[in-house]
Amino acid sequence: MNGHTAQELINQIGKGNLFAISGGRVHLSSEGAVVLKVANGYAVRIVLEDNDTYTVQRVFRNKVKAAAFNVYADEVGEVAYIASCYYNRDFGMAVAS
DSSP states (O other), X not given: OOHHHHHHHHHHHOHHHHHHHHTXXXXXXXXXXXXXXXXXXXXXXXXXXXXXXXXXXXXXXXXXXXXXXXXXXXXXXHHHHHHHOTTTOOOSEEOOO
């Protein structure tokens, strides 16, 4: 994911969701994923797939805890927000540790 595509993803997430998830902090990983650091070691990682959908992952200290696949652009903001609620919301499919 390049800088232009990352900016487009940030626009799709929306400012309100972005600030609620990470306080506005956005990082672009070396693999090309957008990473939104939540708190206490948790983060939300969003990857653009080849079929123009997103994979949204709940990550704890670089270990994927759960993921939602085939997320469309109009859903990515809500799904990313739910992924950031690691205390009280079920999210995606559990990923083997």
